Structure formats: structure tokens, C-alpha cells
Amino acid sequence: MNSDSNKKAHAVLRQSSLPPPQQPKTHSSVNRTDNTTDTPLSSLEKISEFWAEKAESLLDWSEKWSTTMAGDVANFDVRWFEGGRLNVAYNCLDRNLVNGRRNKAALIWQGDKDEDSRVYTYQMLFREVCRFANVLKKRGIRRGDRVVIYMPMIPEFAIAMLACARIGATHSVVFAGFSAKSLQDRIQDCEAKLLVTADNIVRTGRVLPLKDNVDKALGHCPSISGCIVVRRVGMDVGMLDGRDYWYHLEMQSADISDDCEPEVMEANDPLFILYTSGSTGSPKGVVHSTGGYLLYALYTCRKVFDLNDDDIHWCTADLGWITGHSYLLYGPLGLGATSLMFEGTPSYPGPDRYWQIVEKYRVSIIYTAPTVIRALMRYGTEPVDIHDLSSLRLLGSVGEPISPEVWHWYHGVVGRGSIPLIDTWWQTETGGIMIAPLHDETRLKPGSVVKPLPGIDAVVLNEDGEEVSQGERGRLVIRNPWPGLFIGIFMDRECHASHKLNVFKGGYDTGDGACCDEDGYFWITGRGDDVINVSGHRLGTAEIEAALGSHPAVAEAAVVGVFHPIKGQAVYAYIRLQENFSETEALFAELCNHVRLQIGPIATPDMLQCVSGLPKTRSGKLMRRVLKKIAADDFDNFGDTSALANPSIIDTLIASKKALSAE
Numbered sequence: 100m101n102s103d104s105n106k107k108a109h110a111v112l113r114q115s116s117l118p119p120p121q122q123p124k125t126h127s128s129v130n131r132t133d134n135t136t137d138t139p140l141s142s143l144e145k146i147s148e149f150w151a152e153k154a155e156s157l158l159d160w161s162e163k164w165s166t167t168m169a170g171d172v173a174n175f176d177v178r179w180f181e182g183g184r185l186n187v188a189y190n191c192l193d194r195n196l197v198n199g200r201r202n203k204a205a206l207i208w209q210g211d212k213d214e215d216s217r218v219y220t221y222q223m224l225f226r227e228v229c230r231f232a233n234v235l236k237k238r239g240i241r242r243g244d245r246v247v248i249y250m251p252m253i254p255e256f257a258i259a260m261l262a263c264a265r266i267g268a269t270h271s272v273v274f275a276g277f278s279a280k281s282l283q284d285r286i287q288d289c290e291a292k293l294l295v296t297a298d299n300i301v302r303t304g305r306v307l308p309l310k311d312n313v314d315k316a317l318g319h320c321p322s323i324s325g326c327i328v329v330r331r332v333g334m335d336v337g338m339l340d341g342r343d344y345w346y347h348l349e350m351q352s353a354d355i356s357d358d359c360e361p362e363v364m365e366a367n368d369p370l371f372i373l374y375t376s377g378s379t380g381s382p383k384g385v386v387h388s389t390g391g392y393l394l395y396a397l398y399t400c401r402k403v404f405d406l407n408d409d410d411i412h413w414c415t416a417d418l419g420w421i422t423g424h425s426y427l428l429y430g431p432l433g434l435g436a437t438s439l440m441f442e443g444t445p446s447y448p449g450p451d452r453y454w455q456i457v458e459k460y461r462v463s464i465i466y467t468a469p470t471v472i473r474a475l476m477r478y479g480t481e482p483v484d485i486h487d488l489s490s491l492r493l494l495g496s497v498g499e500p501i502s503p504e505v506w507h508w509y510h511g512v513v514g515r516g517s518i519p520l521i522d523t524w525w526q527t528e529t530g531g532i533m534i535a536p537l538h539d540e541t542r543l544k545p546g547s548v549v550k551p552l553p554g555i556d557a558v559v560l561n562e563d564g565e566e567v568s569q570g571e572r573g574r575l576v577i578r579n580p581w582p583g584l585f586i587g588i589f590m591d592r593e594c595h596a597s598h599k600l601n602v603f604k605g606g607y608d609t610g611d612g613a614c615c616d617e618d619g620y621f622w623i624t625g626r627g628d629d630v631i632n633v634s635g636h637r638l639g640t641a642e643i644e645a646a647l648g649s650h651p652a653v654a655e656a657a658v659v660g661v662f663h664p665i666k667g668q669a670v671y672a673y674i675r676l677q678e679n680f681s682e683t684e685a686l687f688a689e690l691c692n693h694v695r696l697q698i699g700p701i702a703t704p705d706m707l708q709c710v711s712g713l714p715k716t717r718s719g720k721l722m723r724r725v726l727k728k729i730a731a732d733d734f735d736n737f738g739d740t741s742a743l744a745n746p747s748i749i750d751t752l753i754a755s756k757k758a759l760s761a762e
């Protein structure tokens with residue numbers, strides 16, 4: 100787009116503004132005020148109308164769309180708001196400068212140390228984002244280019260994401276816990292031009308390396324022409340002349356101005372790529388759109404959290420995951436709310452850290468993962484009881500099933516039994532929350548994610564594609580498209596959509612199992628595919644197997660998830676060693692370290708079992724359910740194993756597992 104039309108579009112953008120900030124509501128009086136119902140929308144026309152109305156009321160467009168929902172609906176190859184134009188950073192920042200929120204806190208940052216904190220008003224954040232957007236441009240980044248962000252949880256992380264959105268560059272965030280090799284693979288896959296990172300990470304009072312990882316990765320990334328480094332710690336790190344630039348020096352440079360016109364994007368232009376694990380050996384780059392994604396992030400924030408001006412919203416997820424993207428950054432800022440960002444960990448310097456932060460900032464909504472609650476439950480109720488948590492009005496949970504025991508603790512101890520606990524089910528691919536109670540739900544059931552949000556048609560199907568009966572397990576399938584659905588897997592600049600998603604009997608197959616009870620409430624029963632969930636982090640067993648298999652000592656590896664009291668699931672690896680290697684503790688430690696280097700600490704196996712062979716069918720397919728049962732010390736009823744090429748392997752594996760457990 101040339102700069103004249105750009106200016107014109109910006110002028111249009113500037114004219115529109117949000118309605119004035121709403122008055123604080125008393126939550127007992129809030130009910131579902133929009134024109135939605137709990138029943139699925141009955142026709143494609145109704146679906147279009149429903150989302151068109153949301154898009155009008157929640158977003159500012161510089162040009163209205165011509166078609167709300169276009170494309171091949173049966174195959175979920177849908178383009179939302181075709182012809183519509185908007186800018187995400189404009190919607191998250193600029194419009195909040197003219198609606199009374201200019202001086203409101205947009206982002207409150209709490210560092211690892213309590214005395215490290217910063218507050219950005221909308222005006223301040225706007226300025227930083229514009230300046231950094233100009234830095235990106237100066238370093239050659241243009242609309243459509245990919246920028247990888249590999250950062251600790253510091254404000255510059257959010258600034259970098261919004262700056263990309265402002266100039267139409269596609270960001271791809273790589274969680275800072277991933278290894279140099281994982282970073283390298285992702286940069287190579289999306290052919291990123293630039294990397295934004297930091298010198299070090301600060302965590303639990305310690306300094307951990309980050310730029311070192313970057314240097315290892317960038318040696319193999321010819322697409323990268325520049326690397327911008329935030330000085331978080333100030334220790335010496337290597338800076339390569341002509342490639343590496345300090346963030347603070349770039350931002351101070353005299354040629355960097357405070358003005359940066361937002362690039363006017365098509366609704367279906369990519370906003371970001373986020374790599375996530377599936378059942379293949381390498382993670383896939385899920386691409387989300389500009390218009391549909393943003394709308395869905397805002398819509399769900401409104402519906403589920405009822406975010407309002409007087410809220411302090413604390414999503415504890417790292418910005419490296421989809422939860423951070425949708426509920427720390429885009430959703431809250433798009434609604435003009437105040438979002439809290441925390442650099443540290445739940446139990447440093449003490450096990451009351453989260454509750455101390457809630458008290459300090461008078462947090463009203465906390466959105467976290469069951470793994471965090473399980474870890475904090477171990478310390479008993481005292482760390483919670485010593486803090487005044489009366490500001491909380493809503494508790495949220497995401498990322499993995501929350502057991503009734505954990506649910507009761509979170510609800511009873513943290514929520515004093517008096518505020519709703521909202522368990523939210525969704526995925527990287529869905530862009531935002533799909534099944535959850537609404538903020539004013541009066542009837543919650545511990546362990547149930549309640550019902551699909553208005554506009555979402557979720558069903559549980561059996562293998563024949565029929566809806567299962569009450570209490571029966573089946574596949575969780577979404578029958579109609581919605582705007583938050585990803586637009587493709589990154590293949591090339593056009594992100595070819597044909598490879599995008601699994602369609603099962605005309606619906607989007609989520610990969611999760613579920614069942615419904617007599618009230619139509621949904622209960623998630625876990626993944627039906629080879630994806631495991633460790634501390635709320637999604638990992639492909641094939642990825643870990645590939646990492647183990649790349650070590651010279653390993654002839655073959657098979658990985659399954661096994662119950663873990665804190666992490667939810669732990670990584671259990673079966674290893675067949677090459678002939679000239681033997682099972683020693685030193686080798687096991689080396690294999691664990693190898694996985695850390697290949698993927699990152701989150702994928703480190705908790706248990707390794709050396710085996711002489713693996714249970715495989717005559718066609719060579721691994722019978723993973725046998726391995727899952729043995730890992731769980733469940734040695735009965737292996738079901739039909741007649742397809743096994745080597746049935747005696749089961750007894751051999753059981754014997755070696757028993758020997759291992761006895762050690």
C-alpha cells in the first residue's frame with residue numbers, strides 16, 4: 100500500500116473511537132446482555148450475522164468488510180471479513196488514546212524482584228510501540244516479513260509484538276525456555292528476517308543465559324539480517340558487528356520518531372505464527388489472522404471474563420504461548436483493560452508470591468494453569484491466608500484438566516469459596532476460549548468446562564460421526580467455523596491453507612476426547628492423539644522421540660505421558676540402546692541433557708527405561724497404549740494384542756519396569 104492511501108486509511112482509523120469507558124458494574128447484576136443464546140446458531144446466515152455484529156461493536160475498521168464469511172465452509176477453509184481492513188496495534192493502542200483511557204495503565208509489569216516494576220499507560224505504551232516499529236523499519240522490516248521474538252517476560256516483549264503488528268510484520272514468538280536448536284528450527288522454518296531477544300533472563304534471583312542460545316542458533320540461520328537485544332541484566336554478552344544491535348541504543352537514536360502510521364492490513368493477512376506440537380516429529384507453525392483472531396480474543400475476554408475498566412487482569416501465562424498472546428496482550432489491550440505481566444515464578448522468593456502480587460496490585464481476575472495451583476497447594480493454605488485477596492472477583496484455569504480436588508482448593512482457598520472459577524478449554528489453533536462457563540454462570544461443576552460459548556457449536560462424536568449419548572466418551576468436534584480459527588500452517592509466505600486442519604465428519608477435529616453429562620455440560624477427557632501435556636505445555640511424543648533418536652547411543656525411542664502429581668503428565672521414555680552402549684546413570688543423564696539441548700528443559704524425560712525391543716504390530720506401528728499402561732504400572736488387561744509382531748515383549752517390558760520400580 101502506498102503512503103498516501105496509508106495516510107488516508109489512518110485518518111479513517113483515527114476518526115473512529117470506542118464508546119466511553121463503562122461504569123464499573125456490580126457483578127451480581129451482570130447478565131448475558133447481548134443477543135446471544137446458548138443454542139448453536141441455526142444457519143450459516145445466522146453465524147455470519149452473529150459475528151458481523153460482534154466485529155462492528157468490538158473492533159475499529161478502516162474499511163468495512165464485503166463478505167463476513169467466505170470460502171469452503173464444509174472444509175473449514177474460511178476467510179472472515181473479506182475486504183475488511185484494520186490494524187491490530189491501532190485497535191489495542193491508538194483508539195484507547197481518544198476514549199478516555201490515555202492515562203490509564205495498559206500494562207503493569209512486575210519483575211522477578213519485588214522492587215522491579217514498571218507501569219505503562221496507554222500513551223506510554225503507544226509511544227514505545229511506535230518508536231520500536233520505526234526501529235524495525237530502519238532495520239529493513241516491511242509488511243509481511245517475519246520477526247522472531249525470543250524474550251523473557253519483560254515489557255519489551257509486548258512492545259515488540261505490538262510493533263510488528265503496527266507495521267504488518269508477522270511475529271513468531273519462541274518461548275524463551277526452548278533451546279537454541281528449537282529456536283533455530285523455527286527461524287529457519289518461517290525464514291525470519293530479524294530476531295528480537297534479550298541479553299539474559301532473570302528468574303528466581305538468578306541470571307540465566309539467553310543471548311548465548313541466540314548466538315548458537317543464528318550461526319545456522321542465513322535468513323536473519325539483524326538481531327535486536329534488550330539489556331535486561333547488563334552483563335557482557337557477545338554482540339556481532341553489523342548483525343546485533345542494542346534495543347536501548349536503537350530506541351534512543353535521533354532518527355527514530357514517535358510517529359509511526361499503522362499499516363492497514365487485510366482482515367486475512369497473518370498477524371502471527373506460533374509453533375505448536377502435533378503428532379509429527381516437528382512442531383507446526385499455526386498462522387492466525389489479523390481480523391478474525393483479534394475479534395475472537397476480544398469477544399472471549401468480554402464473554403468469559405467480562406473485562407471492565409476497573410479490572411486488573413492477570414494472565415500468568417508466558418507471552419511465548421497462545422494464552423499469553425490472547426489473554427495477556429491482544430484481548431485485554433483491545434478492550435482497553437489493564438493487564439499485569441509477571442517476570443518471575445510462583446514460589447520465589449516465597450510460596451505466597453502470587454497472592455502477594457494479587458494483594459499488591461488489587462488484581463481482580465487471575466487466569467492461570469492447574470499445574471501452578473498443584474505446585475502451590477503443597478505449601479498449604481497459610482501462604483494464601485496471610486494476604487488480602489478481596490479484590491479478586493474471578494478465577495480462571497487453562498491448559499489442562501483441573502481435577503475436582505485442585506478445583507476445590509483453588510475455589511475454596513484462593514477464591515474463599517465465594518467467586519466463580521472458570522475452567523476454559525481451547526487450543527493454539529482455536530485462537531481463544533471455546534468451552535467455558537461465562538463470568539456470571541451460576542452453576543459450576545468442579546472438573547467440567549461447562550458449555551461452548553455462544554457462537555461455538557461443539558459436539559462429542561463417536562467414530563461413525565454420530566453424537567454420543569450422555570456420559571459416553573467421544574471426539575470433541577467443532578461443527579461450524581468461528582473467526583478465531585487459525586488460517587493455515589505456515590508453509591511459505593502465502594501460508595497455504597490446504598494443509599491446515601483435521602476435518603472429521605464435517606467438523607474441526609480438536610484431537611481431544613470429551614463427554615457430556617445430563618445437563619449438557621462438557622468434560623474433557625484428554626488428548627486422543629500423541630500429544631502430551633506437561634505442566635500445561637503441549638509436547639509431541641514424536642518430537643521427543645526424534646530428539647532422543649538423534650543421540651548416537653539410541654537405536655530407537657518411544658515416549659508416552661505418565662501421571663505426575665504436579666506437572667499433570669511427565670515424559671516417560673523407552674529406549675533401545677545401540678549395541679555398543681550400555682545402560683549407565685551417566686548415559687541417562689547425557690540423554691536427558693541431549694533432549695534439553697534439542698528441545699528445551701520442558702521436554703526432559705522424567706523416566707527412562709531401557710528395553711530390548713518395543714511392542715509393534717506386524718506392519719511396524721508402535722502399540723503405544725501398551726507402553727502407556729506399563730509406564731503407569733498397570734499390568735492387566737492389555738486388550739487385543741493379537742496384531743503384535745512380538746507378543747512376548749509385553750512380559751519382558753513388565754519385568755524390566757518392575758525391576759526399575761524396585762531400584
Ligand code: WTA
Nearest residue numbers: 497498499500522523524525526527623637
Ligand atoms: C489441553 C492452550 C482440559 C487440551 C490454551 C488442548 C485442556 C490442549 C484445557 C491445547 C482445559 C487446554 N481442560 N484440557 N481447560 N485447556 N487443554 O495449544 O488437550 O497449548 O487440546 O493451548 O491443552 O494446548 P495449547
